[in-house]
Amino acid sequence: MAPTRRLLLLGGASTVASAWALAACAPSAPEEPAGDSSGAPTAGTDTLTLATTTDVVNFNPVIGNSRSDQWMTGLMYPRLLTIADDGSKEAEVATEWGYVDETTGFYDIRDDMAWSDGEPLTAEDVAWTLNAVKRDAPSGTFYGQLANFVEARAISPSRVEFSMRTPDSSLVDEIGFWGCIVPQHVFEPAGSIAEFANDGGAGGWVSAGPYLLTEVQVGQSYSFERVDRYPLVEGGTPIPAKVVYRVFPDVNTEILALRSGEVDVIANALPPAQVEPLRSVEGIDVAEAAGLGYAHMVYNMQNPDLAKVEVRRALAQSSDYDAIRQVALSGQAVSTGSSPLFPALTQYHDDSITEYEFDPDAARDLMRQAGYTEDGDGMFNVSFRLIYSLQDSVTSQWAQMVKDSSAQAGITIELQGSERNTYLALTNDGDYDIYAGNFAIMDDPVLNFSLSYLPGGAINYTYCDDPQLNDLIAEGAATTDLQAKVEIFRDAARIVHDQVYDNIMYTQNLFFGHSDAWSGFTARPSELLSIVNPVSIASASKSAS
Numbered sequence: 044m045a046p047t048r049r050l051l052l053l054g055g056a057s058t059v060a061s062a063w064a065l066a067a068c069a070p071s072a073p074e075e076p077a078g079d080s081s082g083a084p085t086a087g088t089d090t091l092t093l094a095t096t097t098d099v100v101n102f103n104p105v106i107g108n109s110r111s112d113q114w115m116t117g118l119m120y121p122r123l124l125t126i127a128d129d130g131s132k133e134a135e136v137a138t139e140w141g142y143v144d145e146t147t148g149f150y151d152i153r154d155d156m157a158w159s160d161g162e163p164l165t166a167e168d169v170a171w172t173l174n175a176v177k178r179d180a181p182s183g184t185f186y187g188q189l190a191n192f193v194e195a196r197a198i199s200p201s202r203v204e205f206s207m208r209t210p211d212s213s214l215v216d217e218i219g220f221w222g223c224i225v226p227q228h229v230f231e232p233a234g235s236i237a238e239f240a241n242d243g244g245a246g247g248w249v250s251a252g253p254y255l256l257t258e259v260q261v262g263q264s265y266s267f268e269r270v271d272r273y274p275l276v277e278g279g280t281p282i283p284a285k286v287v288y289r290v291f292p293d294v295n296t297e298i299l300a301l302r303s304g305e306v307d308v309i310a311n312a313l314p315p316a317q318v319e320p321l322r323s324v325e326g327i328d329v330a331e332a333a334g335l336g337y338a339h340m341v342y343n344m345q346n347p348d349l350a351k352v353e354v355r356r357a358l359a360q361s362s363d364y365d366a367i368r369q370v371a372l373s374g375q376a377v378s379t380g381s382s383p384l385f386p387a388l389t390q391y392h393d394d395s396i397t398e399y400e401f402d403p404d405a406a407r408d409l410m411r412q413a414g415y416t417e418d419g420d421g422m423f424n425v426s427f428r429l430i431y432s433l434q435d436s437v438t439s440q441w442a443q444m445v446k447d448s449s450a451q452a453g454i455t456i457e458l459q460g461s462e463r464n465t466y467l468a469l470t471n472d473g474d475y476d477i478y479a480g481n482f483a484i485m486d487d488p489v490l491n492f493s494l495s496y497l498p499g500g501a502i503n504y505t506y507c508d509d510p511q512l513n514d515l516i517a518e519g520a521a522t523t524d525l526q527a528k529v530e531i532f533r534d535a536a537r538i539v540h541d542q543v544y545d546n547i548m549y550t551q552n553l554f555f556g557h558s559d560a561w562s563g564f565t566a567r568p569s570e571l572l573s574i575v576n577p578v579s580i581a582s583a584s585k586s587a588s
Contacts, residue, residue, distance in 0.1 A: 084282050084563065084584035086269070091283040091561065091583055093575060094297040094306040096434040097463045098261055098290055102248075103241040104223045105172070106181045109467060110483070110571060114310055115265055115288060117223070118577050119250035121275075123150055123169070124219035125576070128333040128568055130388065130486035132216045135275065135578075136164070136224060140215050146207045148215040154201045155274045158226050159250040166197035171227040172236075173205060173218070181237035182471070185222050187494050187501030191520070192218070212523045213489040221490075224251065253281040253581035264289045273581055281581035282563070294436050298556070301327060307561050310575045312553040314436045315373035321556050328559045331552055333568040337385050338376075338438065338481040340429075340445070340546040341504040346476050348425055355543035357409035358427070358477070359399040361449040366401075368549050371441040376551035383491060384536045385550045390525070391488055393533045396540050406452035417453055426455035429477040432466040441548075442479050470504065478504045483571035488532040489520045496535075496544055507544045561585050 097111045104116035123137040132140075139151040156164035173195040176186050191214055195205035207214060225236075229249050233239040241248070248256045253276065254267035267286040272279055289306060291297045294314060300306045302324060313321065313329070322329050342349045342358060349355060359381070368376040379385035382396040407417075415423040431442045439460060446456040456477070461469065469475055482502075485491045493516055494500045498508040512535055519531040539545050555574050557564065563582045564574040573579075 085278060086280040086282055086284070087585065088284050089282075089585045090285040090287060091308065091580065091585075092287045092289060092306045093308045093310050093580075094291050094300055095288050095310045096291055096293060096297065099259075099265065100464055100467070101241075102243065102256075103181070103236070103239055104225065105176050105185050105236055106183050109463070110311070111288075113571060114575050115256065115267075117252065118254040118267055118286065118580065119248060119252045119256060120223040120225055121156070121164075121252050121577065122220060122223055123152070124216065125578075126220055126335070126484065126486060126568055126572070128335075130335055130568070132220055136169075137219055140219055142215065143204060145210045147204055148207065148218075149198075149202060149204045150215075150219060151202050153274065156251055157272065158229075159248075159255050159270050162226065162228055162249075163200075164224065164226075164251045165200045166203045167200075168224050168227050169203045170195035170197045170205075171231065172225050173203075173222065175230070175236040176222070179235045179237040182501075184494070184501060188214070188217055188221055188490060190493065210521050210523070211489070212520070212528070213487050217487055217490045220486075226251070252577050254286050254577075262290055275578050276581045282584045283580070286580060293434065301556050301558065304558065308557040308575065309555060310573070311434075312570045312573070313556055315371070315375045315551075315554075317556075318373070318375070318554045326559055328557055330555045330557060330564060330566055330574050332555065332566040332570075332573045333387075334550050334552045335387055335484045335486050335568040336482045336570075337379055337383075337485060337550045338441075338548045339479075340548065341478040342427075342543065342546070343473060343476055343478070343504065344506050345473060346427075349427070349476060351413045352542055353409045353413040354425075356399075357406040357413070357452065358449065358454065359543050359546050360402045360406040360409070361452040361454055362399075362445050362546075362548070363401040363448045364398055364548055366448075367441045367444055371437050371444065372549065372551060375554075376549035379547045379550055381540055381547055382536050383485070383495065383539055383545055383547055384488065384532060385485075385547065387550060388486075388488070391529055391532055391536075393536060396533075396537055399543075399546070401448070403448070403452040406449075406454065410453065421453050422450070422455055423453045426457055427476040428457045428459055429479055430459045430461065430466060430469050430475040431479040432463045433460040434463045435480070438479055438481065445479070473504075473506070483569035486568075488528075488535075489516070492516045492532065492535055492539075493520065496539060505544045507542070509538060509542065509544070512538045512544075 095111050099112050100109050101112050104120040121136050124132040125135045136152050137150040177189045191207045191211045193206040198204050226249050253273040257268050258266040265288040269281045269284050273281050297309045342355045344350045378398050380396045381398045384391040386392050410423050431438045449456045494502045515535040519528050522528045561583050563584045565579040566574050567576045
């Protein structure tokens with residue numbers, strides 16, 4: 044059993060440069076929604092039906108990392124900020140955001156948001172949510188970002204300020220995007236925010252998003268009703284009257300349901316091999332969303348064999364990355380240079396860091412250097428268990444390719460594909476030798492490296508603790524000069540690459556299928572948001588038949 048992950052505090056902060064931008068870094072608030080005279084589609088009576096392959100694990104939105112959890116709870120619990128294709132942040136509930144001084148951040152929020160029970164959404168809700176997550180330490184991405192956060196205060200009904208332990212040049216953006224807002228008047232009486240199930244058992248849910256969850260049939264469906272007023276969409280009211288998420292066993296069954304008209308949208312990304320065939324199907328459109336994430340393999344250094352860098356390098360040289368991208372992804376993915384600073388992060392990407400070379404003979408030499416011997420069949424006297432989600436059809440395919448190519452280097456890989464929630468539990472417990480999976484959005488090097496490579500980081504699946512790397516991450520977090528920060532994180536990325544603390548395999552844009560009877564979707568980056576982000580769903584309209 045792995046130790047509980049807790050992200051350590053970033054230390055060693057340098058004095059912040061005088062050029063620190065204290066002014067807000069955001070556009071002004073969206074204009075008031077237009078009325079019917081704008082010509083925009085108005086609220087109708089249609090039901091939008093979406094397909095997913097997994098049930099909700101946590102109805103409490105501050106817990107966990109599951110996509111299905113975030114798709115559905117995101118319809119009720121809004122974010123302060125959303126994200127653009129290039130990773131920059133844009134207004135959602137927050138209208139302006141930035142820094143009061145080098146250790147104080149702020150958000151100004153809309154004054155026209157309300158919870159579905161009639162209570163206004165105010166800065167008190169925002170401050171309480173942040174403080175409660177920091178205090179109670181729920182598992183998941185939200186808490187993992189708050190290492191440098193100290194305390195939030197509601198300065199007025201529409202302004203929140205929070206203090207930081209040390210200067211942190213990305214914390215305002217990252218809390219604003221990755222955090223959500225929950226109703227203080229509902230969550231506070233329940234006690235610890237980390238232990239509150241929020242399963243609707245105490246009279247149902249309360250929403251400040253476009254929809255309210257009203258019925259759950261585990262393994263079958265999740266039904267939502269439109270709220271009366273949602274000012275983030277034009278017209279101020281969501282267009283579909285109802286939203287239903289239906290649960291299917293796999294993506295192939297989802298595609299059959301889309302083709303038959305049983306569902307209107309597939310929430311998860313299409314397998315690459317299905318993109319072009321679906322484009323030619325009458326009645327189906329394929330939407331594209333920018334990719335700000337990556338697929339990777341991680342080697343658990345709690346295993347004494349994997350604690351040897353020669354073994355990790357041998358494994359890295361035992362995978363045919365180009366074949367994986369061509370076969371499993373139909374050529375729709377690109378190399379990251381085996382670097383966590385992948386090409387979409389244009390300011391940070393360093394093309395001098397190159398992809399691990401597929402070389403089974405070199406991998407064999409590395410295994411021999413590490414002290415392993417081959418049997419009569421040319422296989423080394425060690426094996427590794429690789430976990431992956433069965434619901435992830437692409438990873439399922441390339442996991443088999445990794446097993447086959449590793450055998451060419453004499454390394455035995457045992458595959459353990461699991462239902463997604465079991466896979467997440469194995470991951471959380473550190474119960475694996477090799478983790479295979481992907482992250483939807485890795486947009487900010489400070490956050491990405493802190494969570495992935497600092498000891499106790501919420502997604503430090505290698506369990507690395509490298510003092511030099513730790514110091515670079517801390518230095519980069521406190522640096523406000525962009526070019527200096529770029530150089531620091533390039534140095535950090537080279538350590539990750541050379542020590543094989545992470546094997547970043549590819550990045551790709553993603554494609555989503557939906558009925559052409561529906562239009563008005565707004566694509567956002569990644570599978571996490573795609574065309575099923577709350578504003579997109581609330582803006583979708585069905586053409587008259």
